[in-house]
Amino acid sequence: xxxxxxxxxxxxxxxxxxxxxxxxxxxxxxxxxxxxxxxxxxxxxxxxxxxxxxxxxxxxxxxxxxxxxxxxxxxxxxxxxxxxxxxxxxxxxxxxxxxxxxxxxxxxxxxxxxxxxxxxxxxxxxxxxxxxxxxxxxxxxxxxxxxxxxxxxxxxxxxxxxxxxxxxxxxxxxxxxxxxxxxxxxxxxxxxxxxxxxxxxxxxxxxxxxxxxxxxxxxxxxxxxxxxxxxxxxxxxxxxxxxxxxxxxxxxxxxxxxxxxxxxxxxxxxxxxxxxxxxxxxxxxxxxxxxxxxxxxxxxxxxxxxxxxxxxxxxxxxxxxxxxxxxxxxxxxxxxxxxxxxxxxxxxxxxxxxxxxxxxxxxxxxxxxxxxxxxxxxxxxxxxxxxxxxxxxxxxxxxxxxxxxxxxxxxxxxxxxxxxxxxxxxxxxxxxxxxxxxxxxxxxxxxxxxxxxxxxxxxxxxxxxxxxxxxxxxxxxxxxxxxxxxxxxxxxxxxxxxxxxxxxxxxxxxxxxxxxxxxxxxxxxxxxxxxxxxxxxxxxxxxxxxxxxxxxxxxxxxxxxxxxxxxxxxxxxxxxxxxxxxxxxxxxxxxxxxxxxxxxxxxxxxxxxxxxxxxxxxxxxxxxxxxxxxxxxxxxxxxxxxxxxxxxxxxxxxxxxxxxxxxxxxxxxxxxxxxx
Numbered sequence: 165x166x167x168x169x170x171x172x173x174x175x176x177x178x179x180x181x182x183x184x185x186x187x188x189x190x191x192x193x194x195x196x197x198x199x200x201x202x203x204x205x206x207x208x209x210x211x212x213x214x215x216x217x218x219x220x221x222x223x224x225x226x227x228x229x230x231x232x233x234x235x236x237x238x239x240x241x242x243x244x245x246x247x248x249x250x251x252x253x254x255x256x257x258x259x260x261x262x263x264x265x266x267x268x269x270x271x272x273x274x275x276x277x278x279x280x281x282x283x284x285x286x287x288x289x290x291x292x293x294x295x296x297x298x299x300x301x302x303x304x305x306x307x308x309x310x311x312x313x314x315x316x317x318x319x320x321x322x323x324x325x326x327x328x329x330x331x332x333x334x335x336x337x338x339x340x341x342x343x344x345x346x347x348x349x350x351x352x353x354x355x356x357x358x359x360x361x362x363x364x365x366x367x368x369x370x371x372x373x374x375x376x377x378x379x380x381x382x383x384x385x386x387x388x389x390x391x392x393x394x395x396x397x398x399x400x401x402x403x404x405x406x407x408x409x410x411x412x413x414x415x416x417x418x419x420x421x422x423x424x425x426x427x428x429x430x431x432x433x434x435x436x437x438x439x440x441x442x443x444x445x446x447x448x449x450x451x452x453x454x455x456x457x458x459x460x461x462x463x464x465x466x467x468x469x470x471x472x473x474x475x476x477x478x479x480x481x482x483x484x485x486x487x488x489x490x491x492x493x494x495x496x497x498x499x500x501x502x503x504x505x506x507x508x509x510x511x512x513x514x515x516x517x518x519x520x521x522x523x524x525x526x527x528x529x530x531x532x533x534x535x536x537x538x539x540x541x542x543x544x545x546x547x548x549x550x551x552x553x554x555x556x557x558x559x560x561x562x563x564x565x566x567x568x569x570x571x572x573x574x575x576x577x578x579x580x581x582x583x584x585x586x587x588x589x590x591x592x593x594x595x596x597x598x599x600x601x602x603x604x605x606x607x608x609x610x611x612x613x614x615x616x617x618x619x620x621x622x623x624x625x626x627x628x629x630x631x632x633x634x635x636x637x638x639x640x641x642x643x644x645x646x647x648x649x650x651x652x653x654x655x656x657x658x659x660x661x662x663x664x665x666x667x668x669x670x671x672x673x674x675x676x677x678x679x680x681x682x683x684x685x686x687x688x689x690x691x692x693x694x695x696x697x698x699x700x701x702x703x704x705x706x707x708x709x710x711x712x713x714x715x716x717x718x719x720x721x722x723x724x725x726x727x728x729x730x731x732x733x734x735x736x737x738x739x740x741x742x743x744x745x746x747x748x749x750x751x752x753x754x755x756x757x758x759x760x761x762x763x764x765x766x767x768x769x770x771x772x773x774x775x776x777x778x779x780x781x782x783x784x785x786x787x788x789x790x791x792x793x794x795x796x797x798x799x800x801x802x803x804x805x806x807x808x809x810x811x812x813x814x815x816x817x818x819x820x821x822x823x824x825x826x827x828x829x830x831x832x833x834x835x836x837x838x839x840x
Contacts, residue, residue, distance in 0.1 A: 168200045169358050172365060172377040173211040175218075180204050186380070187351055192257030192504040193494040193540040199355045203380025209388040211346060211376050215317035216392075219344025219373025224313065226371070227288055229804045231340050232281030234369055239274035241367040242360070246271065249328060249363075252356045256327065257504030257541060259495040262457045265632070270332035270360075273651070276635035277336040284654045287801045287809070288678050289313075289342070293663055296673075296681060303683045306673050311661040313342035314419075316392030318660060319385055320347055323398040324506045325460040327353035328360050333635065333651055334396050339374065341660035343394070346376045350399075352506040354379045386410045391417035394660060398423045398462070401644050421659065422646035423639070425562045426462055427586035430630055431579050431605060432470040433596025438477045441621035446470075446595035447481040449619060450568060453631045454545045455490055455502040459566035460510075463591050463631040466562055469553075469582050472572035479549060479570060483530045486545050494540065505541040505565055514565035518546060524557035526550050526569055553578075559585040560644075576601050580608035588643020593617040593630040614641030614649070674702065680798045680814060692797055693764035697809050697836045705796040708761035710820065713749050715787040721753040748784040754826060755779075758793040758817050769835040771808055779828040783819060790820040798829065808835050 186202035253263040297307035318338040349357035404422035436442035453465040495503035531546035545566040553571040633639035640649035670683030692704040802809035813830040
C-alpha cells in the first residue's frame with residue numbers, strides 16, 4: 165500500500181490511524197499510485213488554537229526585521245534542497261521549466277519579502293501608517309494610525325497547480341506580519357507541499373506554532389475560525405462564493421480572501437501586424453501561456469483579442485509554433501516541453517469545458533480530435549476561434565488547461581469592452597508599440613484587472629511575461645477573479661494587520677509607537693552623536709546656539725555654488741516676489757549652517773549621514789536673522805545583520821522669533837557599540 169502523507173500540527177508530525185484508507189494520489193503522467201491523503205481524526209480546532217496561542221506568542225517576540233531575516237534563511241535552506249522538490253514535482257506532470265516557476269518562484273518570494281521587509285518596515289513590532297495628525301493647537305493632543313498584527317491564524321487553502329509557490333506566496337507576507345499559518349495543499353500535489361514543509365521544519369528555523377500543515381480535508385475550518393483569523397482561498401469562483409457566504413465570514417469577523425479562476429485576456433495592437441516584433445512576441449507569449457504548467461495557471465491567457473484583419477495570421481502563427489516547439493509527454497522524457505495535467509479527472513473536466521465553448525460557436529482550429537489518454541493525463545494544446553466576439557461562453561467559461569480562444573475586434577474601444585466582458589481578471593497583456601492605443605486600452609480596461617502588462621520591442625527581452633505574478637506587485641483581481649490581493653510587496657503584509665487610529669498626548673504616542681513625537685520628553689545630557697545605539701535613547705536631543713545669517717554669507721554661497729537665483733542676489737526682484745521680503749538666504753545654505761550647529765566633530769559612533777527626508781522650508785530667512793536647530797533622536801532602527809543601525813533625527817530650524825524656518829529628518833548610520 166502507498167504511504168499516507170503526514171500533517172504537521174502542534175509542532176509534531178501526525179498520521180491518521182492505519183485503518184484509514186484516505187484518498188489516493190497518482191503520478192499525473194503514468195497513473196501510478198504514489199501516496200494517500202487524509203485528515204480523518206485530526207483535531208483542526210486544536211491546531212488553530214495552537215497557532216493563536218503558541219504561534220502568536222513566538223512571532224510577537226520578533227520584530228519585522230527579525231522575521232525578514234528568518235524568511236531569507238528559510239529561502240537558503242529550500243534552495244540547498246530544491247533538487248528533492250524537483251524530483252517530486254515531475255510526478256505532478258510538471259516539466260523542469262514548470263517546476264522552476266513553482267519551486268524557484270516560491271523561494272524567490274521568500275527572498276523578496278525578506279529584502280522588502282528590512283527596507284520598507286521598521287525594526288519594530290508596530291508599523292506607522294501616514295503622518296501625525298495634530299488635534300490640538302498647542303500640540304498636546306495628537307492622532308496617528310498604526311498597524312498591529314491580527315490576533316488569529318492565517319489559513320491558506322491552495323489550488324493544485326502550484327504546490328510550492330502557492331504556499332509560499334501566502335506564507336511569506338503572513339509570517340512577516342507576525343501571523344502564524346496553517347497550510348492546506350490541494351490533494352493532487354500534497355506530497356510536494358508536505359516535503360517543502362518538512363524541509364522548513366528540519367531547518368530548525370521556524371518559531372514554534374508559526375507553521376502547520378494539514379494534508380487532507382479541512383471542510384470544517386469555518387466551524388473553528390474566529391474573529392482575527394484570515395482564510396485565503398485559491399480555486400474556483402463558485403467554491404469561493406460558497407465559502408464567502410459562511411456565517412463566520414458574514415457575521416463572525418473572519419477575513420476571507422479569494423483568488424479564483426479568471427478569463428484573462430491578451431490584446432494584440434492594430435500596429436502589430438505579422439513580421440513586427442510585437443506580433444512575434446505576442447504569438448510566443450500566447451503559446452507559452454497555453455503550455456506552461458499545461459495551461460493550468462490562474463494567470464494563463466484564455467482570450468486572445470486580436471484585430472479582425474490578422475485573425476487568420478495569428479491562428480496560423482500559433483499553429484506553426486505549437487508544431488515546432490511543443491512536445492507533449494512525460495516530463496522526465498528527453499525533449500518533452502509540456503507535461504500532463506494534474507489528473508485524468510482534470511483532463512476530462514477541461515474537455516467538458518471545451519465542449520461548452522464549441523457549443524456556443526467556438527471552432528477548434530488547433531488540437532482537433534483529442535482522444536482518451538493512455539495512463540497519463542495528457543492533452544494537446546487547443547486553440548479555438550469565435551467568429552462572434554460577443555459569444556457568452558468565451559467570456560465566462562474557463563477550460564483550465566492548455567486552451568485559449570481567438571476573437572477579433574475593430575477599435576481600441578471595442579478591444580477594451582471585450583477585455584471587460586471577462587467580469588474581472590487577474591491580468592491582461594497588450595502587445596503594441598503604439599503608445600496612444602496602449603494608453604486608450606489601459607485607461608478603459610485597467611479597472612477590470614489586477615495587473616496589466618505591456619509587451620513591445622523595447623521590453624521583450626526583460627519582460628517577465630503575461631502569466632508571471634511578481635512578489636513586489638499585486639497578484640489578484642476584481643470581480644470574477646476573487647476581489648482579493650495576494651502579493652503586492654508590503655501591501656500584502658498589511659492584509660494580516662489591523663489599522664487603528666491612536667489618539668493621545670505626544671508622550672503616549674511615543675510610548676506606543678517607539679517613535680518620538682514633538683512635545684514628548686527629551687534628554688539633553690551628553691551630545692547624542694557621542695552615543696552608540698547601545699546608549700542612545702528616543703528623545704535624546706541637542707539644541708544649538710544661534711547663528712546670524714549675514715548678507716556676505718548669502719552672496720558667498722551664491723558665488724561659491726553657482727546658485728544665483730534672483731531671490732538670493734537681487735534685492736528689487738526678490739522684494740517683488742510675493743513670498744519674500746527681499747533678498748533671502750538659500751535653503752541649502754541654512755541646512756549647511758544647521759549641520760554645523762548640531763554636528764559633533766570628533767570620531768565617534770556616528771558613521772555617516774545618508775540622507776534627508778520630509779524637508780520643508782517654511783519661513784524665509786533675511787540677512788541679519790539668527791537661526792538655531794533642535795535635533796532629537798526620533799527613531800532607532802538596529803540592523804539585524806550589521807554592526808550598525810539607522811537613526812532618524814527630528815530636525816527643527818527656528819529663527820530669533822521662535823518661528824519655524826525648516827523641518828526635516830536627518831538619517832544617520834550609527835555603530836551599535838562605542839568605538840574602541
